[in-house]
Amino acid sequence: MAWIQLRIHTHRDNADLLGDLLMDQGSLSITYEDGQDEPIFEPKLGETPLWQDTVMIALFDAGTDLAPTIEFLESMPFLGKGFNHKIEQVEDKDWIREWMDSFHPIQFGSRLWICPSWREIPDPTAVNVILDPGLAFGTGTHPTTALCLEWLDSLDLSNQEVIDFGCGSGILAIAAIKLGAKKVTGVDIDYQAIDASKANAERNDVVDKLALYLPEDQPANLQADVLVANILAGPLKELAPLIAEKVKIGGKLALSGLLQEQAQEVSDFYSQWFIMDPVSNKEDWSRLTGIRK
Ligand SMILES: C[S@@+](CC[C@H](N)C(=O)[O-])C[C@H]1O[C@@H](n2cnc3c(N)ncnc32)[C@H](O)[C@@H]1O
Secondary structure (H helix, E strand, O other), X not given: OOEEEEEEEEEHHHHHHHHHHHHHOOXXXXXXXXXXXXXXXXXXXXXXXXXXXXXXXXXXXXXXXXXHHHHHHHOOOOOOOOOOEEEEEEOXXXXXXXXXXXXXXXXXXXOEEEEEOOOOOOOOOOEEEEEOOOOOOOOOOOHHHHHHHHHHHHOOOOOOEEEEEOOOOOHHHHHHHHOOOOEEEEXXXXXXXXXXHHHHHXXXXXXHHEEEEOHHHOOOOOOEEEEEEEOOHHHHHHOHXXXXXXXXXXXXXXXXXXXXXXXXXXXXXXXXXXXXXXXXEXXXXXXXXXXXX
């Protein structure tokens, strides 16, 4: 199935009205684009800013005759005869298929491979995590995940208990198990992450070593030898006392999900509880590691 889209340049003050008119005309969805490459600065709270020259893109079923819609819009004083518009055919792609085609096995560190479940395993003798992220975050292609995977690969996890805080697809938790951890606890606020982690644990035959919890259900006195958290700077600072509590004295910590410019501040904050190492970077992102005091 294909679609057609009608692109209309308008002033931002007319965008709401034009959106309503297009929906009345049978548009299935409306998106907005910048008409002239004009930056929008940080909006005020409660404000949804648009560009002065906004392009509204209205999607219609293929085969829709847009002539009556154009005629109707031409009768609107704020548009007028010959208003600035374009009609385009849109090819209907299989986006999921395209994404799957682009996701290949990737090696992290010296032992670990993340292999999409629909691909052949390149090295069956390596430590292979078979992964289908589903709707959850965590394929290994993002630098923050890669930084954590490389760190896990560098550790001797045999006989260690690990916590993966913000487990997403379960990629780090399952990698830790495959790298030798005896037990891993994954925690996430998102049900879809818990479901995806469960399904990936089954795929990797490690269900018996992985416990998964929503934050409110996690055991109160849970402690581990190793904790990895790839979240974001804000939540990592908020969660710091709780995260510190979960790491045994002498235990290891890795935090990711931080932009380079946020890393030092978060590192200084965590140094209340941890002896922090120098920051490691990949692209715009940073990873912090430390040892629990
Ligand atoms: C960037 S993803 C990381 C996923 C995976 N661990 C990885 O490294 O690719 C962050 C995950 O943390 C979860 N998350 C965000 N805030 C959280 C919180 N306060 N407690 C637990 N999980 C949280 C999100 O739902 C998301 O699945």
